[in-house]
Amino acid sequence: MTPFTYERAADAAAAAKAVAERPDAAFIAGGTNLVDLMKLGVARPKHLVDVSRLKLDAIDETEDGGLVVGAQVKNSALAADARVRRAYPLLSRALLAGASGQLRNAASTGGNLLQRTRCPYFTNTATPCNKRTPGSGCSALGGFNRIHAVLGASDACIATHPSDMAVAMTALDAQVRTVTGDGATREIPVSELYRDPAQGPDADTVLAHGELITAVRLPPPPPGRQVYRKVRDRASYAFALVSVAAVVDARDGQVLGGRLALGGVAHKPWRVAEAEQALSAESRPEASFDAAADAALKGARGYGANDFKIDLAKRTIRRTLADAAGLSS
Amino acid sequence: MMPETEFLRLSRREVLEASVAAAALGVCAPAAAAAPDALPASAPSVHASEVRFIVNGTPQTLSLDPRTTLLDALREHLHLTGSKKGCDHGQCGACTVMVGGQRINSCLTLAVMHAGDEVTTIEGLAAEADLHPMQAAFLRHDGFQCGYCTPGQICSSVAMLKEVEAGWPSHVTEDLGIAIDLTDAEIRERMSGNLCRCAAYPNIVAAIRDASEGGAL
Numbered sequence: 001m002t003p004f005t006y007e008r009a010a011d012a013a014a015a016a017k018a019v020a021e022r023p024d025a026a027f028i029a030g031g032t033n034l035v036d037l038m039k040l041g042v043a044r045p046k047h048l049v050d051v052s053r054l055k056l057d058a059i060d061e062t063e064d065g066g067l068v069v070g071a072q073v074k075n076s077a078l079a080a081d082a083r084v085r086r087a088y089p090l091l092s093r094a095l096l097a098g099a100s101g102q103l104r105n106a107a108s109t110g111g112n113l114l115q116r117t118r119c120p121y122f123t124n125t126a127t128p129c130n131k132r133t134p135g136s137g138c139s140a141l142g143g144f145n146r147i148h149a150v151l152g153a154s155d156a157c158i159a160t161h162p163s164d165m166a167v168a169m170t171a172l173d174a175q176v177r178t179v180t181g182d183g184a185t186r187e188i189p190v191s192e193l194y195r196d197p198a199q200g201p202d203a204d205t206v207l208a209h210g211e212l213i214t215a216v217r218l219p220p221p222p223p224g225r226q227v228y229r230k231v232r233d234r235a236s237y238a239f240a241l242v243s244v245a246a247v248v249d250a251r252d253g254q255v256l257g258g259r260l261a262l263g264g265v266a267h268k269p270w271r272v273a274e275a276e277q278a279l280s281a282e283s284r285p286e287a288s289f290d291a292a293a294d295a296a297l298k299g300a301r302g303y304g305a306n307d308f309k310i311d312l313a314k315r316t317i318r319r320t321l322a323d324a325a326g327l328s329s
Numbered sequence: 330m331m332p333e334t335e336f337l338r339l340s341r342r343e344v345l346e347a348s349v350a351a352a353a354l355g356v357c358a359p360a361a362a363a364a365p366d367a368l369p370a371s372a373p374s375v376h377a378s379e380v381r382f383i384v385n386g387t388p389q390t391l392s393l394d395p396r397t398t399l400l401d402a403l404r405e406h407l408h409l410t411g412s413k414k415g416c417d418h419g420q421c422g423a424c425t426v427m428v429g430g431q432r433i434n435s436c437l438t439l440a441v442m443h444a445g446d447e448v449t450t451i452e453g454l455a456a457e458a459d460l461h462p463m464q465a466a467f468l469r470h471d472g473f474q475c476g477y478c479t480p481g482q483i484c485s486s487v488a489m490l491k492e493v494e495a496g497w498p499s500h501v502t503e504d505l506g507i508a509i510d511l512t513d514a515e516i517r518e519r520m521s522g523n524l525c526r527c528a529a530y531p532n533i534v535a536a537i538r539d540a541s542e543g544g545a546l
Contacts (some may be wrong), residue, residue, distance in 0.1 A: 003374060006395040006441050013483045034400065036418050048395070050442055076431075080497040083506040096500040100522025101489060102422060105431045170419060236500060236521035 002044040007032020018049045020210025029108040034114040041125045065220040071110030071213045090226035094168035097230040100237050111211035117159035122196035130156045131201040146305040152266040157201030162239050171245040175217040181210040194268030224249030227324040241262035242313045248324035254281045272296045293317040378441045385453025400424045402440035411451035411480045422523035425481040426450045432488035451480035463540045472536035474527030482523045486537045489519045
């Protein structure tokens with residue numbers, strides 16, 4: 001690890017200011033991703049600002065019937081919260097499908113959103129990687145790319161975002177609240193948090209240096225049944241090859257509407273308006289699921305070892321939508 | 330050199346402590362110099378941070394380089410070598426300890442972040458000569474082979490049963506709205522962060538089931 005100095009921040013604004021003032025400073029919360037990347041020499045901050053003790057660990061109800069989740073709420077606490085289990089089971093399920101019990105106890109809500117890709121070329125400092133070292137090239141393009149993106153990728157980077165939680169949050173229209181070094185606050189939809197890799201893959205998100213996530217706001221849940229399905233190489237404790245977050249409002253065998261977001265296929269949770277528009281009573285449910293799957297994967301391309309993800313994603317979408325509609329055979 | 334007979338009388342712990350002392354005296358200097366992040370002599374020194382926390386009920390004060398993980402603080406500074414360094418990347422669970430009663434990977438967290446915390450390691454689960462019921466259950470069911478993952482398995486399973494008691498659901502819990510039925514599938518899913526390369530899994534599951542039914546936690 002590169003040597004660094006350490007401080008524990010007094011409050012969110014002070015933490016943001018402390019990081020904003022130093023280009024080589026970074027926030028640390030759960031540390032489950034950052035400490036690992038520091039050991040590997042991928043992340044080399046010279047100063048760490050610890051935000052894990054900030055009073056951002058509450059889950060509060062909003063007047064409109066939603067929830068505000070503090071950025072320091074642990075993944076395990078969020079998954080187990082009775083209100084989340086009742087109104088946002090999609091979010092509980094996504095969290096429980098990720099990592100291990102130990103990691104969920106340490107990982108924070110804000111940190112989960114900001115975790116880096118698990119592309120093996122990103123974490124190996126001996127190989128070129130535009131995300132780690134801009135301009136050095138993308139080793140995954142012609143390399144082992146079984147886990148890589150089939151949507152939204154560019155010639156600069158085909159890495160995927162590894163979070164399950166963010167996929168559920170995207171389907172739920174969650175909003176990220178932040179504070180910057182000069183004390184300004186803003187709210188950003190999770191769907192707009194992640195940057196297009198064609199804009200330069202080294203920065204994952206639109207957040208400024210020193211901009212701290214303070215909370216995630218969940219609007220009231222959409223009507224319908226929520227299902228999260230994760231497909232992976234082993235039954236537990238593995239990242240998604242493909243995951244599907246689905247909400248389907250179905251009555252009397254008819255699909256009235258729904259939400260759909262994909263994980264494991266792009267640099268961000270992938271949500272397509274046309275796919276959700278296909279979820280309507282205008283066609284038979286099965287036909288609407290087929291149309292939604294085709295619309296969600298529109299423009300998809302494989303890079304060799306990950307070609308299988310395109311069909312896998314379509315099948316997983318159809319099955320998950322059918323489950324959410326209560327129409328699985 | 331000590332006479333061979335004297336060496337043979339040393340316990341494993343004494344040998345370990347002697348090794349640690351040797352390392353502290355710089356006997357392992359060539360290895361340290363070869364480390365990729367070894368500092369040239371002119372580099373600014375890293376400020377040592379004083380860290381006070383409670384480990385297995387005992388207040389401890391350590392002066393640590395901020396880079397020290399909680400695992401290294403426990404093993405190399407407090408000589409609590411029960412917690413093991415397996416992968417050192419949060420993938421194997423051999424380093425599992427409890428902080429504030431919750432299980433975490435001690436390799437993926439910095440010791441300085443735990444000032445004021447209460448840490449429990451395998452050494453602190455039971456009074457000195459006693460076995461914790463989970464330790465006894467692992468012995469009864471032969472829940473290990475080489476034993477390297479065992480401290481992590483035991484710390485993880487003790488904390489895991491508390492999570493079940495608190496009603497925390499898991500990936501395989503069918504209904505998020507009702508009490509947990511601790512099936513074997515639930516135990517396996519909840520213990521997936523602890524790998525055992527000897528594959529003692531069936532006996533580990535049996536030991537945890539036994540301990541959970543004993544209610545002596």
